[in-house]
Amino acid sequence: MDHDRREPPLPSARGPVSAAVQEYLLGAGPLPRHEAVAGADVYGDDLQLALYICYELHYRGFSGVSSELEWDPALLRTRAVLEHRFLSALRTDTPVHDSVEDALAGLLVEPVDGTGLSHFLSKEGELRHVREYAAQRSLYHLKEADPHAWVLPRLWGRAKAGMAAVEFDEFGGGRPDRVHAHLFAELMTDLGLDTTYGYYLEAACAEMLATVNLMSLLGLHRSLRGALVGHFAAVEITSSPGSRRLAEAMRRTGAGPAAEHFYDEHVEADAVHEQVVRHEVIGGLLAEEPHLAPDVAFGIDVTGLVEDRLAERLLRDWTDGRSSLRTRSLSEIHHIS
């Protein structure tokens, strides 16, 4: 057995499905029964965490869990059932535009009276909101652009060259100190957060898990390559103006220079990435495989769905004066020096 003790600890279970998956990984029990998976809330903590744990074996794994379990047939069968429930719900709940052009057009305008997370944080977010936001987002940003790298072998020509160029930029253009995940760790340090990979998995809400699960789902399945490309385009197109607002939030709350730099860098980088993804990656993919257009549109629109759900969750908690994190409030755990 190949146990890697440097890896993150398994998070606490959030219900019978995630508990059974955990026990199986530790060799302590059977996989969840079919009825348990069928009965779990598809967007709820239990199912989303179970799926997140299954996917994490493809990234960095968990301490005390054999890395061989990444390709365990029984676990993959359970993952497939979880994925089927998640993808079916997303397909049912996402209103999808009739064309890729229409789906993109909705993202290429800026509302003057926007009400999303970045609008809230730039206008009235306090330091505690900014820290919570960073703790939640760390689940993705500490592996920023990793799920999208899986699509590269499934693309050709223009689409591949464009996607690889954007990923190269995400990974620092060959310089480890410019890897976006590294820049995010520096932002977390500015905010007095723990930069250990996987540290905030315990605290993250189901809506955050769902945004990362969507990326892993689309990245790991060749059959969903069109949706992965659409998803990536949606992230890059909305990132630049969103990052400008988040940079404002960092400046206004005095978060620190690295925190400002992370979002300033994304304003500029993603203004470029957006162009490359639209013209080269989507354009190239649909020139080669025009039948994937509905999947690209789905990828764009489903990203909006899971991001809207996360924004609603966080804004509702904050409006009601609650923390969106499952563990004790950050201020009780860490102190900003």
Next chain:
Amino acid sequence: MPNSPSDSDRPRRIRVQHRGPLLVEGPVEVELEDGSTVVSDRFRVALCTCRRSRRYPWCDTSHRERTRS
């Protein structure tokens, strides 16, 4: 990658769009009106043409149409 040696053998490509930034293969050095220069070594650079960017000369997507929802 765009910075490979063969790049120096051909003209640098600039992509023009009706509405949006000029896309230039990087790295680039831009001389501004006050004589100062700024450098970007990104693989591709988006140069603002609408003059609304707050990070001029780099595009920050301020050219986008603004709408009331």
